[in-house]
Amino acid sequence: MSDYADMLKQSVGGLFGELAHADAHDSRAWQSIEELGIPSLFLAETDGGMAGSWRDAEIVFRLAGYHALACPVGETMIARLLLAQAGGAKDDGCPAEPNWWQDDRLDQERAFTCLAFLRTAQLAGALSACLEMCVRYAQERSQFGRELRKFQAIQHQIAILAEEAAAAAAASASAAAALDRSDGQFEVACAKLRANQAVGEAVLIAHQIHGAIGITEELGLHRFTDKLWRWRGDFGNDRHWAQWLGARVLHCERETPWQLLTDGRMT
Known part of the structure; x- marks a missing residue:
């Protein structure tokens, strides 16, 4: 594991451990997640992101599963990536809605594949x-x-x-x-x-x-x-x-x- 991946695992794992029992709609929990920059991991640094890879994201997704996190962190990460690629909003500071991926602007097959990967990593973590x-x-x-x-x-x-x-x-x-x-x-x-x-x-x-x-x-x-x-x-x-x-x-x-x-x- 690279130094960056190890740092990501420690910082994200620590936060998710603290928020493990938080409700999916807990605004304070989501604020803490936003402050760490996790939902915008895929976005370019110029857009407030980390220019992260899917391997970086896999660490986050698996930790979300490991802590049975209710907050839709992975869904929001993928939503912001695909919306940005489609020319839509990059970061509105809010968690993704349940059916965001069925927006007409998006390639729904691609979204479905990305979300299937999210669940795969969460399953591995759990x-x-x-x-x-x-x-x-x-x-x-x-x-x-x-x-x-x-x-x-x-x-x-x-x-x-x-x-x-x-x-x-x-x-x-x-x-x-x-x-x-x-x-x-x-x-x-x-x-x-x-x-x-x-x-x-x-x-x-x-x-x-x-x-x-x-x-x-x-x-x-x-x-x-x-x-x-x-x-x-x-x-x-x-x-x-x-x-x-x-x-x-x-x-x-x-x-x-x-x-x-x-x-x-x-x-």
Whole structure:
């Protein structure tokens, strides 16, 4: 990780940690986010932004998922980027409205792809948070006179959860790199589908490890699992992206699927 990325992770992570329980319409929380300049990360420095890359944005998106942030930070970042590219308003100081991307001036397919990437990164962040909660719970709790972490079944479940979280994180990082070098639509489709697929088993494992306490307000696991289920369906569920990928592979001019994957282009 570069020095800039590390600094971004620390500053954004610290703020999101403080705002983790803030309401989506909390004006003071949004003011703090604006003051750090996060919503305008993609914009040019002359427009008050940071000229950030998609890999920079992926750090922010994943941290938003890791803290189950309610404020629409990622949506606003993408809205300001696409509106600026379309010649519209660059920065009005307000969070994006829910259906902003359906404005006639915008390329809706491009907006849908960018928002699917946002959800991919958020899924990766939330899965990471669930994994950490499970590891911590297994270390702290005991059953039948033994720490949970010493039960082989628990170790096995945590290992599977770690695999799913790692797969989602790798998919998110790969999609961010693709968006920086091209339109990234194929890679985003693959990443969103893989992150979606990680949710089902990961959420089941997280709640199995925590038992009944996992649904209590006190623990807060539901803050992440509720969002994981919702984000899984946002901007393309499993069927949507599986069909999208299947259709494009069938119409691709490459001789084999392997050539498509290694070449990274659909034509």
